[in-house]
Amino acid sequence: MKRERIFLSPPHMGGNELKYIEEVFQSNYIAPLGAFVDRFEKSVKEYVKTKNALALSSATAALHLALRVLEIDKDDEVLASTFTFIGSVAPILYQRATPIFIDSDYKSWNVDPNLLEDFILKRKKENKKLPKALILTHLYGQNAEIEEIFFLCEKYGIILIEDAAESLGATYKGKATGTFGKLGAYSFNGNKILTTSGGGMLVGDDEKLIERARFLSTQAKEPYLHYEHKTYGYNYRLSNVLAAIGVGQMEVIEDRVKKKREIFDWYREFLDPFEEIEFMPELLNSRGNRWLTTITFKKTNPLKVIEYLEKHNIESRPLWKPMHMQPLFKDAQRVVNGVSEDLFKRGLCLPSGTAMKKEDVEFISSLIIESME
Numbered sequence: 001m002k003r004e005r006i007f008l009s010p011p012h013m014g015g016n017e018l019k020y021i022e023e024v025f026q027s028n029y030i031a032p033l034g035a036f037v038d039r040f041e042k043s044v045k046e047y048v049k050t051k052n053a054l055a056l057s058s059a060t061a062a063l064h065l066a067l068r069v070l071e072i073d074k075d076d077e078v079l080a081s082t083f084t085f086i087g088s089v090a091p092i093l094y095q096r097a098t099p100i101f102i103d104s105d106y107k108s109w110n111v112d113p114n115l116l117e118d119f120i121l122k123r124k125k126e127n128k129k130l131p132k133a134l135i136l137t138h139l140y141g142q143n144a145e146i147e148e149i150f151f152l153c154e155k156y157g158i159i160l161i162e163d164a165a166e167s168l169g170a171t172y173k174g175k176a177t178g179t180f181g182k183l184g185a186y187s188f189n190g191n192k193i194l195t196t197s198g199g200g201m202l203v204g205d206d207e208k209l210i211e212r213a214r215f216l217s218t219q220a221k222e223p224y225l226h227y228e229h230k231t232y233g234y235n236y237r238l239s240n241v242l243a244a245i246g247v248g249q250m251e252v253i254e255d256r257v258k259k260k261r262e263i264f265d266w267y268r269e270f271l272d273p274f275e276e277i278e279f280m281p282e283l284l285n286s287r288g289n290r291w292l293t294t295i296t297f298k299k300t301n302p303l304k305v306i307e308y309l310e311k312h313n314i315e316s317r318p319l320w321k322p323m324h325m326q327p328l329f330k331d332a333q334r335v336v337n338g339v340s341e342d343l344f345k346r347g348l349c350l351p352s353g354t355a356m357k358k359e360d361v362e363f364i365s366s367l368i369i370e371s372m373e
C-alpha cells in the first residue's frame, strides 16, 4: 500500500471552523464583509497587539495597499529582502516603483543590517536620495534582526514595512513581528501556519493609514449612494466565509506555534548528530514560529534529497530562490554578499505540517540520511 503523501505544510483546522461557516450561512452574509470579518480582525489585532487590522484576500494585497497608502510610486525606490517569495516584492512593481534587493547574513538568513547600513552610508556619501521604504521579510517564520534594522530605518527616515506573511506567532523580546514597522502583513494562504485557504491581514498602529487601506480595498467608493470615485482602488477584501475559518484558526495559533517548534526539535534530535547538516538559526531573544523547518547541507545536493523523498511520496522544496537571481529582476539593483545564493544552493525545506507525528519526522530524517553524500 502506498504511504499517504506527506505535504510541506498542509492546512490544519482547529475544530470550530465548520461551525462558524454554518453561522455565516445562517446570517446570509456571504459577502466580503460581516461579523466574522470583524471578529477575525479583532482576534489578530489582540493577538499581535496592534491598534488596527484589516482583513484582505492575501498578504500580497496587504503589501500592495501598504505601498499605496504610503504613497510610494514610480519615482520611488524601495529596499527589499532578496531572500524571499515573489509576493513580497511584486507590489513594488504594481506601484511602478524601483526595487533594490538587500542580501542576508548567516546569523538570521534575513536582511544583513551591516549591508543595509553600508548601502545607506554610501548613498549619503554620494549625496544621493535614500529609498523611501524597506520591505523586510521574516523568512520561514524566523525573525530578522529587527532591532538593528528598525534603528537604521528610524535614523535614516526609511519607512519600515514588515512582510510577516510567514511569521504569525513569532516574537522578538515578546513583541510580535509585523508590529515593529509602520505597517505589517500576515498571510493566511493554504500553506501557512494558519490558513483561510487564501487571505491576508494588514496591521499597524496608524489608524489613518489602515482606514485609507480599507477604503482602497473596496474600490475607493466615496460615500454616495451612486458611488463616486476620486481615485481608483481594488477588490481586496476577505470573504466573511473565509474569515469564519480565520476565527477558528486563531483559536489554535499558540498550539500551532508550539507544534511547529516541536517538529523542529524532533528534526534536530534526528539530524543534528550529522555534521553534514545545519539548521536555520534563531536569534537571541526571539521566538520564531518555525513555519518550515529548513536545513542546509555541506556537500549534498538538496535536489537529490528532494527526488529521494518524492519517491517516498514526501514533499520537500528548495529554499526560496533569491529575487536578484530571478530573470524578472535581472537588471534590478542589488546589494549582495553571496549569502542568500549560497543558502539557496545548499538548502532544503522539510515537511512541517502541524498534524505530523514524531514517527513521521523520524521516517523523513532516516530517508534524508540515506540520501546524503
Ligand SMILES: Cc1ncc(COP(=O)(O)O)c(C=O)c1O
Pocket (backbone or CB within 6 Å): 057, 058, 059, 060, 061, 084, 085, 086, 087, 088, 137, 163, 165, 166, 186, 187, 188, 189, 199, 200
Ligand atoms: C515571504 C512571503 N511574502 C508574501 C507572501 C504572499 O502571501 P499571499 O500568498 O497571502 O499573498 C508569501 C506567501 O505566500 C510569503 O511567503
